[in-house]
Amino acid sequence: MKSVQQEISGQISAFQPGTIVFPTEFRGVGTDDAVRQALSRLAKEDKIERLAHGIYFLPKIHPTFGKLYPSMEEVAEAVAAHEHMRIRPAGAYALNKLGLSTQVPARLVYITDGQARQIKIGKGGIKFKPVTPKKFGMKGPISSLLIQGLEEMNTSQVTLAMEDRIKDLLSQETPDNLNYDLKLAPARISDYIIKLLKYPLNGRVA
Template sequence: MPSQSVHSQVYNKIVKHKRGLLFSPSDFYDIGSVLAINTALSRLEKEKIIERIAQGIYLYPKKDPVFGNLYPSTEEIAEYIAKRDHARIIPTGAAALQKLGLSTQVPMNLVYFTDGAPRKIRIGKQSITFKPTTPKKLAVQGPISSLVIQASQEIGKSKMGGELRTRILQILQSETEKNLEHDAKLAPAWIADILKEAKKNIKL
């Protein structure tokens, strides 16, 4: 029985997964050469089996009978890239504000601190920027407190008061005491005070 072509092997490996799969050419380097893999992916794209949504990133899209192909969010794409590259990322600025529900505005440029390679990736009209940072900034443990630290720095100390501070303290009630205590040691002093206050409120 003849062996399958590289194209067939790549196709079979893709379609055995659920739709919505994000992948890169490197996921197939066990099948054939870089040139053969890129050729197979280019052919599958022309056949509309997959879509290239950014440089080196492909999608096996979900299908909707009304809306057609469904696409992952830029946040999901950023998390995929981080996982692929074995890198840590933390949303900063407007991205952190939106993720916490403190802003309804969808940022056109998502910025993440990372210990991976610096890069900027365009996804349609949006972009994802990965900025190298110090190990200290990435040493935070809390999924919520880490976002609060970044969001608070975006807001600024002078604007952090009243209803906004109360809202952030409420959000932090979903964080663990251990994470609040740990991350307070890594945050700027004025943000550390907010994390410490949230920790006290958990005990009440």
């Protein structure tokens, strides 16, 4: 009869390199404690690698660059899929994805309809911030991301260059989606976007 570690090792050997693995995937193989101990031993044997508490991955080796690690985005998406929750980028991370900021935040923040959670990975990490269902009611792929980004910053700090980029982004959103999302946005963000589109702001330093 195979041990818990042998059973898990056999299952993992069938995974594609780079696959992110969670202990709960092996429920039924053994007790939770036995599964965690088996994964810990497999990590010591370099058959898998520990990314964070309760998160492992099957190493992927590049002939030139060596061991390739999954990005924090990939980890966040894997956690969301595993826990059956929705996530959307927020704050500085949302602004970066829209090209409104060149700074890549060390910690990626997502809004979620799941539970609050923080995951530390190296010097960075991921934060899942629970929000009301209304936040996920937004329809526009661009407008919803923009609203999430602007919500966590002072709009008086938006430069002329950023305003030009915002207007360009909003021109790519359908009017129906934009109008719908503005009704769900915080009043100050809705007012700012409406004013920006109808009455371009002047006098700021680009």
